[in-house]
Amino acid sequence: MATPSSRRLETSKVQVSTHFLRKREMINQVARYVLMLAAIISVLVTIGIVYVLLSEALVFFEQVSVWEFVSSTSWTPMFSRPTFGIWPLLSGTIVVSGIALAVSIPFGLILSVYLSEYANPKVRETVKPILELLEGVPTVVYGYFALLVVTPLLQTFLPGLPGFNMLAPGLVMGIMILPYTTSLSEDAMRAVPNSMREGAYALGYSRFHTATKVVIPAAMSGITAAFILAMSRAVGETMVVAIAAGQMPNFTFNPMEGAATITTFIVQVSLGDVSHGSIAYLSIFAAGMVLFLLTLIFNLIGFYLRKRYRQAY
Amino acid sequence: MNGMSKFQTTVQDDSEKPMRKASEHLDHWYLEPDSPTRARVSNLKFWYGDGTQAIDDVSMPLIDKKVTALIGPSGCGKSTFLRCFNRMHDLYPGVRYSGEINLLPEDEDLINLDPNIVRMRVGMVFQKPNPFPKSIYENVIAGLRIRGITKRSLLDEIVEDSLSKAALWDEVKDRLHQPALSMSGGQQQRLCIARALAVEPEILLLDEPTSALDPIATAKVEDLINKLAGDVTVLIVTHNMQQAARISDYTAYMYLGKLIEYNKTNDLFTAPRCQRTEDYITGRFG
Ligand SMILES: Nc1ncnc2c1ncn2[C@@H]1O[C@H](COP(=O)(O)OP(=O)(O)O)[C@@H](O)[C@H]1O
Numbered sequence: 306m307a308t309p310s311s312r313r314l315e316t317s318k319v320q321v322s323t324h325f326l327r328k329r330e331m332i333n334q335v336a337r338y339v340l341m342l343a344a345i346i347s348v349l350v351t352i353g354i355v356y357v358l359l360s361e362a363l364v365f366f367e368q369v370s371v372w373e374f375v376s377s378t379s380w381t382p383m384f385s386r387p388t389f390g391i392w393p394l395l396s397g398t399i400v401v402s403g404i405a406l407a408v409s410i411p412f413g414l415i416l417s418v419y420l421s422e423y424a425n426p427k428v429r430e431t432v433k434p435i436l437e438l439l440e441g442v443p444t445v446v447y448g449y450f451a452l453l454v455v456t457p458l459l460q461t462f463l464p465g466l467p468g469f470n471m472l473a474p475g476l477v478m479g480i481m482i483l484p485y486t487t488s489l490s491e492d493a494m495r496a497v498p499n500s501m502r503e504g505a506y507a508l509g510y511s512r513f514h515t516a517t518k519v520v521i522p523a524a525m526s527g528i529t530a531a532f533i534l535a536m537s538r539a540v541g542e543t544m545v546v547a548i549a550a551g552q553m554p555n556f557t558f559n560p561m562e563g564a565a566t567i568t569t570f571i572v573q574v575s576l577g578d579v580s581h582g583s584i585a586y587l588s589i590f591a592a593g594m595v596l597f598l599l600t601l602i603f604n605l606i607g608f609y610l611r612k613r614y615r616q617a618y
Numbered sequence: 619m620n621g622m623s624k625f626q627t628t629v630q631d632d633s634e635k636p637m638r639k640a641s642e643h644l645d646h647w648y649l650e651p652d653s654p655t656r657a658r659v660s661n662l663k664f665w666y667g668d669g670t671q672a673i674d675d676v677s678m679p680l681i682d683k684k685v686t687a688l689i690g691p692s693g694c695g696k697s698t699f700l701r702c703f704n705r706m707h708d709l710y711p712g713v714r715y716s717g718e719i720n721l722l723p724e725d726e727d728l729i730n731l732d733p734n735i736v737r738m739r740v741g742m743v744f745q746k747p748n749p750f751p752k753s754i755y756e757n758v759i760a761g762l763r764i765r766g767i768t769k770r771s772l773l774d775e776i777v778e779d780s781l782s783k784a785a786l787w788d789e790v791k792d793r794l795h796q797p798a799l800s801m802s803g804g805q806q807q808r809l810c811i812a813r814a815l816a817v818e819p820e821i822l823l824l825d826e827p828t829s830a831l832d833p834i835a836t837a838k839v840e841d842l843i844n845k846l847a848g849d850v851t852v853l854i855v856t857h858n859m860q861q862a863a864r865i866s867d868y869t870a871y872m873y874l875g876k877l878i879e880y881n882k883t884n885d886l887f888t889a890p891r892c893q894r895t896e897d898y899i900t901g902r903f904g
């Protein structure tokens with residue numbers, strides 16, 4: 306290490322030993338390889354999962370035509386003459402997550418605007434941890450809450466509502482993901498620089514106009530990301546629906562009926578005594594692939610929207 | 619600037635005893651009848667939420683359709699003073715004002731008006747350009763929209779007018795609907811000036827509007843502020859004395875929250891009455 310600078314250091318009080326520099330360099334190298342290894346492992350695991358999913362799904366599609374899968378409206382893998390139309394599972398997934406999003410998007414937005422733009426710091430510091438606490442409630446609890454509390458409650462003014470329905474789990478799931486969407490979109494709004502708000506106020510904007518016309522548009526990429534994540538979570542959620550919507554595949558878009566979703570079906574089959582390699586067993590991979598594609602599409606939409614709304618402040 | 623002084627002061631001219639000047643500050647001003655005043659500040663004091671008193675008993679007139687510069691060392695309260703004029707401080711909890719800022723000729727104390735109403739009448743441009751993440755056009759009409767102006771032809775007219783006043787029209791007339799954030803910093807700042815001018819403010823506040831700009835962009839903004847005089851009443855904070863000398867008609871020198879001296883720019887720079895002002899403008903201090 307006989308560089309001119311290190312030689313100059315020898316005469317000064319600040320002595321940097323070559324041993325120290327070597328040690329520092331070694332740590333640097335080790336850290337680099339450890340991090341690289343971690344990155345490679347996670348990529349490999351992901352590829353492995355997708356590989357298993359695809360290869361098992363391919364075996365399934367050797368026995369069931371793709372056309373039947375995407376066009377048939379009946380899903381009866383356990384029957385002696387089984388049918389494999391994905392629509393009953395898809396409709397259940399769409400209805401339940403649709404209701405959940407219809408609840409959590411508007412309320413999440415209102416709550417996060419309130420917390421970020423209206424609430425004084427003390428309120429915000431109290432409410433945010435409570436929201437984060439709610440995120441930790443096990444989903445089973447929400448499932449039984451939907452089945453034992455919300456459905457009976459709904460039945461008092463919707464007399465025809467069956468005990469298993471999609472409405473109650475949809476609503477409860479909306480509440481369940483509310484803390485998540487709220488805290489993510491609140492973060493996005495707080496990230497909007499104050500200079501932007503002051504610019505709006507300086508033009509005579511009220512608090513409401515500042516929030517709706519300036520802060521929300523500026524935070525759009527983060528808010529979109531929040532709701533895409535919420536959507537992925539709603540689509541992937543199992544417990545609430547499995548408990549409160551019954552587990553009968555049912556091709557309907559009527560929230561007043563019970564139904565199964567893709568995830569509830571997967572759980573149901575994998576917990577039952579279906580023999581390994583049977584067509585019913587393989588069908589969970591085909592259904593899983595649909596779920597995978599669905600979330601992939603959401604993420605691509607989210608990616609596209611974020612790019613569109615991305616703003617450098 | 620013509621040579622005729624529009625101000626007289628009650629403080630005796632004590633230029634023979636320069637060292638005694640240091641303890642004085644000039645705060646009583648009488649306007650001659652021919653110099654219309656846009657606003658009169660009387661005994662203004664201001665406290666931040668943490669109890670810091672940042673403005674201490676400032677009184678001064680703001681001359682109509684002239685550029686008034688606020689100078690003084692960093693932390694002396696220039697921005698704080700400026701932000702009283704549009705009640706920007708009210709966005710933060712616990713702040714307190716005492717004294718008055720009367721808008722003339724209506725003689726309304728803006729400290730007692732609804733801050734939203736005040737901000738509709740008093741525009742502001744900030745230190746760092748802060749255009750909204752929208753198109754150039756949308757930025758200019760941002761203030762008009764919330765005033766309920768929606769007629770397209772009128773909006774178009776105001777956009778062209780404001781951008782021309784901000785010396786930006788020729789540069790952007792072919793890309794009005796492109797994002798404002800795609801412009802250079804200097805263009806963004808002129809856009810912010812256009813956005814403030816579009817709503818025809820009675821007073822335009824500028825807080826070091828060129829401190830984030832390069833020399834060429836700075837020259838453009840200074841040029842346009844020069845042109846605004848005669849049209850708009852401008853109050854501008856600058857840390858740069860040359861800039862104050864170049865663009866302002868009147869200059870106020872502040873120190874530790876107090877107004878030390880206020881005069882026509884030319885007089886203040888060539889014949890300061892207070893020792894402290896003289897020290898500051900000659901660079902012996904600050
Ligand atoms: N938000 C605030 N809270 C408390 N004190 C502040 C705040 N902003 C500024 N100050 C204080 O007020 C005084 C004036 O600040 P400022 O008006 O920003 O000065 P200038 O613009 O002349 O540099 C300074 O002493 C500063 O520390």
Ligand SMILES: [Mg+2]
Nearest residue numbers: 696697698855
């Ligand atoms: Mg300042």
